[in-house]
Amino acid sequence: MSIPATQTAAVFHEHGGPENVKFEEIAVPEPGQGEVLVNIKYTGVCHTDLHALQGDWPLPAKLPLVGGHEGAGIVVKLGPGVTQLKLGDRVGVKWLNSSCGNCEYCMASQESICPNAKFSGYLVDGSFQHYCVANAAHATKIPESVSLEVAAPIMCAGITVYRALKEAGVHPGEWVCIPGAGGGLGHLAVQYARAMSMRVVAIDTGVEKEELLKSLGAEVFLDFKKVPDMVEAVKEATNGGAHGTLVLSTSPKSYEQAAGWARPGSTMVTVSMPAGAKLGADIFWLTVKMLKVCGSHVGNRLDSCEAVEYVARGQVKPVYKVWPFSTLPDVYHAMHENKIAGRIVLDLSK
Numbered sequence: 229m230s231i232p233a234t235q236t237a238a239v240f241h242e243h244g245g246p247e248n249v250k251f252e253e254i255a256v257p258e259p260g261q262g263e264v265l266v267n268i269k270y271t272g273v274c275h276t277d278l279h280a281l282q283g284d285w286p287l288p289a290k291l292p293l294v295g296g297h298e299g300a301g302i303v304v305k306l307g308p309g310v311t312q313l314k315l316g317d318r319v320g321v322k323w324l325n326s327s328c329g330n331c332e333y334c335m336a337s338q339e340s341i342c343p344n345a346k347f348s349g350y351l352v353d354g355s356f357q358h359y360c361v362a363n364a365a366h367a368t369k370i371p372e373s374v375s376l377e378v379a380a381p382i383m384c385a386g387i388t389v390y391r392a393l394k395e396a397g398v399h400p401g402e403w404v405c406i407p408g409a410g411g412g413l414g415h416l417a418v419q420y421a422r423a424m425s426m427r428v429v430a431i432d433t434g435v436e437k438e439e440l441l442k443s444l445g446a447e448v449f450l451d452f453k454k455v456p457d458m459v460e461a462v463k464e465a466t467n468g469g470a471h472g473t474l475v476l477s478t479s480p481k482s483y484e485q486a487a488g489w490a491r492p493g494s495t496m497v498t499v500s501m502p503a504g505a506k507l508g509a510d511i512f513w514l515t516v517k518m519l520k521v522c523g524s525h526v527g528n529r530l531d532s533c534e535a536v537e538y539v540a541r542g543q544v545k546p547v548y549k550v551w552p553f554s555t556l557p558d559v560y561h562a563m564h565e566n567k568i569a570g571r572i573v574l575d576l577s578k
């Protein structure tokens with residue numbers, strides 16, 4: 229396979245809006261020790277990519293930056309010392325590009341909180357380019373039965389909600405409440421939750437989302453534009469409160485409400501990160517209901533493999549539309565206006 233010296237990449241040099249994204253000819257990177265070069269075929273676009281572009285997170289990003297962390301492609305070159313992958317392997321490039329492997333967190337399989345972790349499309353160049361460097365230990369092998377375009381959204385959205393559901397500690401037959409269930413993460417969360425034998429209360433708005441989420445297995449759908457008292461509605465639907473809550477909504481209000489509908493002793497997992505949001509939950513109820521609040525940020529390597537396996541078994545099917553690579557700025561516009569149902573996957577060949 230011949231690898232060109234240069235390639236087209238979606239780059240931004242300064243933080244700002246979609247107009248800052250330029251398609252430029254840049255060098256194809258060289259994989260270093262323990263790294264591989266991946267020829268990206270498809271990449272999802274995540275809300276985090278928009279935050280990286282806007283520069284509104286408290287974590288500084290690399291500049292200039294090639295974003296993207298839901299890449300799926302083929303290994304085309306091995307750096308020195310790579311033994312776990314070979315040329316032609318199908319792999320995913322995820323948010324956690326690498327971790328040190330030696331700190332207390334890495335030793336405990338908590339790689340996503342490794343202080344030396346490198347994030348794709350944020351601290352290192354990501355998947356919005358044809359050739360991207362990935363750490364061989366962290367690249368997720370994609371089973372033959374899963375197409376690369378289907379695998380792409382699993383690399384962030386899928387792994388994230390799957391791990392967060394584990395953190396929620398909801399047992400089979402118990403209720404998980406998911407505010408923001410109709411989005412890119414949410415529609416996957418509903419399916420993982422069902423596959424893990426949880427019962428789902430989905431919160432979102434509109435008939436389209438209601439139909440989609442019910443078809444994916446949500447037993448109860450509550451429309452936040454129609455239900456006057458969401459806390460009471462969830463308590464009633466779950467006969468006393470949700471056994472766990474996964475907050476995927478971009479409205480900070482969900483965090484406040486979640487403490488209200490939480491069953492005593494349950495866990496509320498924070499996943500979405502509305503810019504500048506603070507936890508508004510009532511400390512009185514957090515205390516007397518003995519609630520746990522738990523942040524969850526992507527997953528480890530095993531979570532990643534397991535998340536893809538659910539797809540291979542047909543239990544989870546991402547809902548997505550394929551757009552040409554050149555439309556990335558339009559995806560950001562649509563995202564900004566909250567107009568995307570499911571996920572947009574970019575086809576790098578177009």
Ligand SMILES: [Zn+2]
Binds near residue numbers: 344
């Ligand atoms: Zn580490």
Ligand SMILES: [Zn+2]
Binds near residue numbers: 275297323384385
């Ligand atoms: Zn992401």
